[in-house]
Amino acid sequence: MVREVHVGNVVFGGNRPLVLIAGPCAIENEDLTLRIAAYLKELTTSLGIGLVFKASYDKANRTSVNAFRGPGLEEGLRILQRVKSEFELPVISDVHDLSQVAPAAEVLDIIQIPAFLSRQTDLLVAAAQTGKVINVKKGQFLAPWDMKNAVGKLEASGNRNILLTERGASFGYNNLVTDMRSLVIMRETGCPVIFDATHSVQLPGGAGTASAGQRQYVGALSRAAVATGIDGLFWEVHENPDQALCDGPNSLPLGDLSGMLRQMLAIDAIVKGY
Structure with missing residues (x-):
C-alpha cells in the first residue's frame, strides 16, 4: 500500500483521489502569478480536489545563458508566500543548491x-x-x-514524507518518452507517485537555444497515467502559453483545464473505486 503524505489539507496516496500540482513554469511577475493561483483555486475547489501551487523562483537549468530564469530566491519566495497566505494553498518549488534549502524551507x-x-x-x-x-x-x-536509492537517502536522513515524480526519459536527441510502467514500479517504493505530463512532452533543447514541446499530447498521456492509479498530476499552466517566458510550448492554457480535469477525475474514480 502506498503511504499517505499530508501537505496541509492535501493528502497524496493511500488510494485517495487525485491531487493536482499546477502553476506557471516560472514566476514571471506577481500579478500573473496571483491570477493563475486564483483561477486554479476556484477550479479545484469547484471540483473538490486538492491543489498544490507550483512556480519556480529560479530556473537554473535553462538551455541558454540568456534564457529567463525568474525573479530569484528572495523575491520569488516572497511571492509564493503571498500565494500561500492569500489563497490558503500549499506551495512547491525547486531547490538547486545547498544554499537555497534553508530559506526555501521557511516558505515552501x-x-x-x-x-x-x-x-x-x-x-x-x-x-x-x-x-x-x-x-x-x-x-x-x-x-x-533506481529511484529506490533516492528514497533510501531521504529516509536515512529521517524523512519519510516523500513524493516521486515521473517526467519522461531521454530517448535519442531532443526527445523524451514516458514508460507508463515506471509509474507502477515507483509506487512499489511505498511513496505516492506524480506524473508530470507537461514536462514529459517537452523537447529539451528542441528549439536550439530553448526547449520546444508538444502540448497537444498532454491530455492523452495524462489519461494513460491516471489509469495506472497514480496519486497526482503535475501540469504547468499559463494564461497565454505562446507568450510564456519559460516552457510555453509544453504548458497548458487555463481554458483547457476544466474539461481535462473532469476527464481525469472520472478515470481516477473508476480506478480507485470511490
Missing part, C-alpha cells in the same frame, strides 16, 4: 528536487533534514527502479 510546503539533481546526495540529505515533504523528480537518465 514541498521542496522539489529537479530531475537533473535527483542523485545529488548532499542536496537530498539537506532537503530531507528540513522535515518538509520532498518531491523528487526522476532523472531523465534513470530507470524507475
Whole structure:
C-alpha cells in the first residue's frame, strides 16, 4: 500500500483521489502569478480536489545563458508566500543548491528536487533534514527502479514524507518518452507517485537555444497515467502559453483545464473505486 503524505489539507496516496500540482513554469511577475493561483483555486475547489501551487523562483537549468530564469530566491519566495497566505494553498518549488534549502524551507510546503539533481546526495540529505515533504523528480537518465536509492537517502536522513515524480526519459536527441510502467514500479517504493505530463512532452533543447514541446499530447498521456492509479498530476499552466517566458510550448492554457480535469477525475474514480 502506498503511504499517505499530508501537505496541509492535501493528502497524496493511500488510494485517495487525485491531487493536482499546477502553476506557471516560472514566476514571471506577481500579478500573473496571483491570477493563475486564483483561477486554479476556484477550479479545484469547484471540483473538490486538492491543489498544490507550483512556480519556480529560479530556473537554473535553462538551455541558454540568456534564457529567463525568474525573479530569484528572495523575491520569488516572497511571492509564493503571498500565494500561500492569500489563497490558503500549499506551495512547491525547486531547490538547486545547498544554499537555497534553508530559506526555501521557511516558505515552501514541498521542496522539489529537479530531475537533473535527483542523485545529488548532499542536496537530498539537506532537503530531507528540513522535515518538509520532498518531491523528487526522476532523472531523465534513470530507470524507475533506481529511484529506490533516492528514497533510501531521504529516509536515512529521517524523512519519510516523500513524493516521486515521473517526467519522461531521454530517448535519442531532443526527445523524451514516458514508460507508463515506471509509474507502477515507483509506487512499489511505498511513496505516492506524480506524473508530470507537461514536462514529459517537452523537447529539451528542441528549439536550439530553448526547449520546444508538444502540448497537444498532454491530455492523452495524462489519461494513460491516471489509469495506472497514480496519486497526482503535475501540469504547468499559463494564461497565454505562446507568450510564456519559460516552457510555453509544453504548458497548458487555463481554458483547457476544466474539461481535462473532469476527464481525469472520472478515470481516477473508476480506478480507485470511490
